[in-house]
Amino acid sequence: MIYRTVERAEEDVLRSIGLYALALVVLLGLAFGAYLLVPPVAQKPELDTSRERTTADGLYVAAIAPEAAEIKQRELQSWTITVKTAAGQPVSDATIKVDGGMPDHNHGLPTAPEVTENLGEGRYRIEGIKFSMSGWWELRFDITSPAGTDTVTFNLVL
Amino acid sequence: MRPRRPAWCSAAILVSTLALGGCGGEDFSEAEKATIASLSLASLPPLPPDPSNKYADDPAAAALGATLFFDQRLSPDGVVACGTCHLIDRQFQDDLPLGRGVGVGNRRTMPLAGVAWGPWFFWDGRRDSLWAQALTPLEDRREHAGTRAFYAHFIADNFAERYERIFGKLPDLSAVPSSAGPFGTEAEQSAWTAMPADQQDEVNRVFANLGKAIAAFERSIAPEETRFDRFAKALAAKENPEDPQGDAAFAPEEIAGLKLFIGKAACATCHTGPRLTDDSFHNTGVPPVEGLPEDLGRETAVAQVSADPFNCFGRYSDAPPESCGELRFMVKDNARMTRAFKPPSLRGAATRPPYMHSGQFKSLEEVVDHYDRAPAAPSGETELHPLSLSERERQQLIAFLKTLAE
Numbered sequence: 253m254i255y256r257t258v259e260r261a262e263e264d265v266l267r268s269i270g271l272y273a274l275a276l277v278v279l280l281g282l283a284f285g286a287y288l289l290v291p292p293v294a295q296k297p298e299l300d301t302s303r304e305r306t307t308a309d310g311l312y313v314a315a316i317a318p319e320a321a322e323i324k325q326r327e328l329q330s331w332t333i334t335v336k337t338a339a340g341q342p343v344s345d346a347t348i349k350v351d352g353g354m355p356d357h358n359h360g361l362p363t364a365p366e367v368t369e370n371l372g373e374g375r376y377r378i379e380g381i382k383f384s385m386s387g388w389w390e391l392r393f394d395i396t397s398p399a400g401t402d403t404v405t406f407n408l409v410l
Numbered sequence: 411m412r413p414r415r416p417a418w419c420s421a422a423i424l425v426s427t428l429a430l431g432g433c434g435g436e437d438f439s440e441a442e443k444a445t446i447a448s449l450s451l452a453s454l455p456p457l458p459p460d461p462s463n464k465y466a467d468d469p470a471a472a473a474l475g476a477t478l479f480f481d482q483r484l485s486p487d488g489v490v491a492c493g494t495c496h497l498i499d500r501q502f503q504d505d506l507p508l509g510r511g512v513g514v515g516n517r518r519t520m521p522l523a524g525v526a527w528g529p530w531f532f533w534d535g536r537r538d539s540l541w542a543q544a545l546t547p548l549e550d551r552r553e554h555a556g557t558r559a560f561y562a563h564f565i566a567d568n569f570a571e572r573y574e575r576i577f578g579k580l581p582d583l584s585a586v587p588s589s590a591g592p593f594g595t596e597a598e599q600s601a602w603t604a605m606p607a608d609q610q611d612e613v614n615r616v617f618a619n620l621g622k623a624i625a626a627f628e629r630s631i632a633p634e635e636t637r638f639d640r641f642a643k644a645l646a647a648k649e650n651p652e653d654p655q656g657d658a659a660f661a662p663e664e665i666a667g668l669k670l671f672i673g674k675a676a677c678a679t680c681h682t683g684p685r686l687t688d689d690s691f692h693n694t695g696v697p698p699v700e701g702l703p704e705d706l707g708r709e710t711a712v713a714q715v716s717a718d719p720f721n722c723f724g725r726y727s728d729a730p731p732e733s734c735g736e737l738r739f740m741v742k743d744n745a746r747m748t749r750a751f752k753p754p755s756l757r758g759a760a761t762r763p764p765y766m767h768s769g770q771f772k773s774l775e776e777v778v779d780h781y782d783r784a785p786a787a788p789s790g791e792t793e794l795h796p797l798s799l800s801e802r803e804r805q806q807l808i809a810f811l812k813t814l815a816e
Contacts, residue, residue, distance in 0.1 A: 325448075325682075325683065326682075326683055326688065326689060328735040328736065328739065357676070357679045357793070358793050358795075359690075359692065359746065359793055360741070360744070360746060362688065362689070362690035362741070363736075363739040363740065363741060364739050364740065364741045364742065365739055366739065379735065379738075379739065380735060380738065380739025382739075384682065384688035384689065384690050385678070385679065385680075385682040385683070385688055386444075386445065386448065386682075
C-alpha cells in the first residue's frame with residue numbers, strides 16, 4: 253500500500269509537470285503565431301537580379317558588369333554596359349543616360365554616373381557609380397540609337 | 411500509468427530546450443549580423459590617399475600642420491586658432507550650437523575623428539578636400555577673418571625654414587600687401603584685385619600649402635574603438651551570442667536599440683558603414699533657426715565647390731583630373747539637394763550635444779523625437795517617414811547611441 257501511495261504521489265507530480273509543459277507549449281505556439289503574423293521588415297518579393305535584360309519595349313538587350321571583381325560600398329566604381337539589338341547585333345552608336353536609386357529609401361544615386369567611353373562592339377564604360385549602403389538598388393539606363401529610345405532597369409542587392 | 415512518464419518527460423525537456431534556444435534575447439539574423447559588422451570599426455578601410463595633396467602623408471607637413479592648427483596667430487587679432495572651435499579634448503568640436511570665432515557663424519562646428527576618410531567637407535560638402543576645407547574658415551570673416559596675403563606673410567615671417575624644407579622656396583612677398591584677399595573687407599578685396607595675376611598665384615600657392623599641412627595633421631585624427639565595436643567584434647568572432655564579456659556585453663535595451671537602429675527606425679539607411687555616415691546629402695526636414703539666413707545646404711554648396719579655385723580640378727591640386735571622380739560625378743541639378751546635409755558620424759555623438767547643422771536640437775531625446783515625427787521640410791522634401799516609436803523604443807535607441815560614445 254505504501255508503495256502505491258508513493259506511486260500515486262509521483263503520478264500527481266508528473267501530471268502537474270505535464271500540465272505546465274502543455275501550458276508552455278500553448279504559450280510558445282501563440283508566440284510563434286504572433287511572430288508569423290508580424291512580417292519581418294526585410295521580407296520582399298523575389299527581385300529579378302539578372303545582369304542581362306531586355307529593355308522595356310523590347311528594342312534592345314542590355315547587359316551590365318562591374319569592372320572590379322568585388323562591388324565595394326561607398327567607393328566610386330566603373331561598370332560596363334553592353335547593348336545589342338533584340339536580334340543580337342551590337343549597338344555601337346548609342347547614347348546612354350544612367351540613373352537609379354534605392355526604392356525602399358526614397359533616395360536616388362549618391363553620384364551622377366556617366367558613360368565616359370565607347371569601347372566598341374556595343375560596349376560602353378560607365379564611371380562614377382557609387383553605392384552608399386547595402387540593400388536593394390536600381391540602376392536605370394535610357395538607351396537611344398537610330399533604332400529608338402528604350403529603358404531598362406536592373407536590380408542589385410548588396 | 412508508467413508508460414506515460416517518458417512521454418511527459420521528453421515533452422518537458424523538448425519545451426525547455428525550445429524555450430532556452432528561442433528566447434536567448436541576442437539572436438540576430440544573419441542579415442543583422444552582417445549589418446552590425448559593416449558598422450563596426452573593424453570594417454574601416456585603410457586611410458584613403460588624397461591625390462590632390464602630395465604632402466598628405468609627409469610627416470614634416472603633418473608636424474607643421476599640428477603647430478599651425480593650434481596657433482592663435484592664424485587670425486589677425488591673434489585669438490582664433492583652428493583648435494579654438496575644434497577643441498582637442500572635446501572630440502575637436504566646441505559643444506556650441508553655432509561656431510564662435512571672431513564672430514558667430516551659422517553652422518555647428520563638426521568633430522574631426524575620421525574626417526580624412528570622407529570625400530566631402532563641411533555639413534554641405536562645399537569643399538572636396540581636407541586642405542581646401544582648412545583654408546575656408548581662415549578667410550571667413552566670422553571665423554579667423556584673415557586674408558590669404560596675411561597668411562602668406564605670416565608663414566614667411568614665422569615658419570619660413572620649416573615651410574621651405576617641405577614645400578620649396580617661398581616667393582618674394584615684398585610687393586604683396588600685408589592683407590589682401592577675395593573675401594576680406596572692401597579695402598582687402600580692392601588690394602587683392604589690384605595685385606598682378608602671377609603675384610596672386612604665388613600667394614594662392616603658399617596659402618594652399620598651409621591648408622595641405624593642416625590637412626596632413628588632421629589625417630591622423632582617427633575614430634576610436636567604442637563599446638559597440640567591442641560588442642560587434644565579439645558577435646562576429648563567436649557563434650554563441652552570449653559570449654560578449656565585460657563592457658562588450660550589451661544590456662537588453664542596448665540590443666533592442668541596435669535592432670531598431672538597423673531595422674524599424676532605419677537610422678542605418680544614412681548612418682551606414684564604419685563611420686556611420688554615407689558621405690552623401692539628405693534633406694531630413696530639420697527646422698530653420700530663427701534669425702539665421704535661409705540655409706539651402708547642398709543646393710548652394712554644389713555651385714560653391716565647383717567654383718572653388720582650390721578644388722580637385724584647380725591648379726593648386728596635385729591630382730590628375732581623372733582622380734577627381736567625386737567632383738566629376740557629383741549630383742548637381744537635383745531637387746533632392748535642396749536643404750540636404752551630410753549625415754555626421756554618430757561615433758561620439760551621444761556626448762556632444764547640441765545636434766544638427768545649426769545645433770537645432772539640445773538632446774538625443776529631441777533628435778529621436780524629430781525622426782519619429784518626420785515633420786515636413788522647411789524647403790525641399792524630407793526623406794523621412796514617421797516611425798511610430800513607442801516611448802520604450804525611443805529610450806532603447808538612445809541607449810544604443812550611447813554605446814557609440816563609450
